[in-house]
Amino acid sequence: MDHLIDIYNKKQELVEKLLSLDNIKVNLKVDGKPFQVVTEDNETHYHGRSGDESHIGPEIDDYTRLFSQPINHAISVVEGNEKFKDYKFLTFEVINNTMLLTAVVDNEDRFIESAEEIRNIANELGTDVMPTLWEGKLTESQVDAIINILESGIVPAKMDLVNWVKEQFGSYEQFPEKLISASPDFIEGIVFFFNVDDKIVEYKLVDPTYRQLMEDRKKANQEEFETNKDVYEAIYNIFVDYAENTDWNKNENKVQNLQENFEEMMKSPKTYNKLMNLGSKIKINESNTYSVQLNRLNESLATNIRKHGSVYKQLFETFTKLFYKPKKRGFVISKDFQNRVNNIIERES
Numbered sequence: 001m002d003h004l005i006d007i008y009n010k011k012q013e014l015v016e017k018l019l020s021l022d023n024i025k026v027n028l029k030v031d032g033k034p035f036q037v038v039t040e041d042n043e044t045h046y047h048g049r050s051g052d053e054s055h056i057g058p059e060i061d062d063y064t065r066l067f068s069q070p071i072n073h074a075i076s077v078v079e080g081n082e083k084f085k086d087y088k089f090l091t092f093e094v095i096n097n098t099m100l101l102t103a104v105v106d107n108e109d110r111f112i113e114s115a116e117e118i119r120n121i122a123n124e125l126g127t128d129v130m131p132t133l134w135e136g137k138l139t140e141s142q143v144d145a146i147i148n149i150l151e152s153g154i155v156p157a158k159m160d161l162v163n164w165v166k167e168q169f170g171s172y173e174q175f176p177e178k179l180i181s182a183s184p185d186f187i188e189g190i191v192f193f194f195n196v197d198d199k200i201v202e203y204k205l206v207d208p209t210y211r212q213l214m215e216d217r218k219k220a221n222q223e224e225f226e227t228n229k230d231v232y233e234a235i236y237n238i239f240v241d242y243a244e245n246t247d248w249n250k251n252e253n254k255v256q257n258l259q260e261n262f263e264e265m266m267k268s269p270k271t272y273n274k275l276m277n278l279g280s281k282i283k284i285n286e287s288n289t290y291s292v293q294l295n296r297l298n299e300s301l302a303t304n305i306r307k308h309g310s311v312y313k314q315l316f317e318t319f320t321k322l323f324y325k326p327k328k329r330g331f332v333i334s335k336d337f338q339n340r341v342n343n344i345i346e347r348e349s
Helices: 004-010 012-019 062-066 069-079 082-086 115-125 140-152 159-169 177-182 208-227 229-244 254-266 269-279 299-308 310-323 335-346
Strands: 024-030 033-040 043-047 087-095 098-106 132-136 187-196 199-206
Touching (some): 004 012, 004 199, 033 069, 043 069, 082 115, 098 115, 115 132, 159 187, 199 208, 208 229, 229 310, 254 310, 269 310, 299 310, 310 335
Antiparallel strands (some): 024 187, 033 043, 033 087
């Protein structure tokens, strides 16, 4: 989903025209995990971020589920409720085990826009709904306030954004005053839905601290890798030396195959001691939400992680991310080394 500011900088007249439309919907945007439930021939499938709530995103696979507690929770909710099959696909944001319904396509391929109708469907499904801040034609003062932000290029941050949202949309009869007041950190920004010739166009206006947070996180991870580059290289070389000298194809399921290979590798006392020593020097993923989910592992590996602790768990995460799929553009260590990794992975097929 594109940023409204970026579109305005390229096509000012287009944005001004969109903001003058008669039926605009403005939703709250939260920092959640995108999740779609797709029903086809009475079979349910799960998909991730599409960037457009009227289109289906990539299917969620075992690898994605291995590192996402919110997605596993959402799937468990869907599996216990046949009512989800009454719709072609439903789009949610999942945050803190709360499923917020944001969009619906019914079995007649109708994209449901009405905030009230979506709210009713959420009640029927037993989920929460993404709060709608406004629905209808924007007032002149609202348009001016939005244009002022776009012209300046500066989106209010944190409580300033919360107060701006309250000021601009607080008169809407369904405005979620209690939710926003109780949890200001809940707000990542807002999303505009424009109906253009019966096609929904979505743009977001986001708290700049969220954009900066993503950039800072990426930078911190890169700096940590550079600081411990020799350690990572030593770990990767042990992984690859093992993989090149074993019967790699132990299981047809990729995630299961990685589990079985990792456990076999760690059975060697010499390899175990060397890797545990190296692993103690690298950054541990402390997130319980987006790290290896023990309930997605075979019993043996889950038991070993409980027994050997966070370093063992981090080594498995590193092993999995290295070998899950080949890299054709980027690489770890070097292009030649990545070719060795890719050759190992491609032996699965």
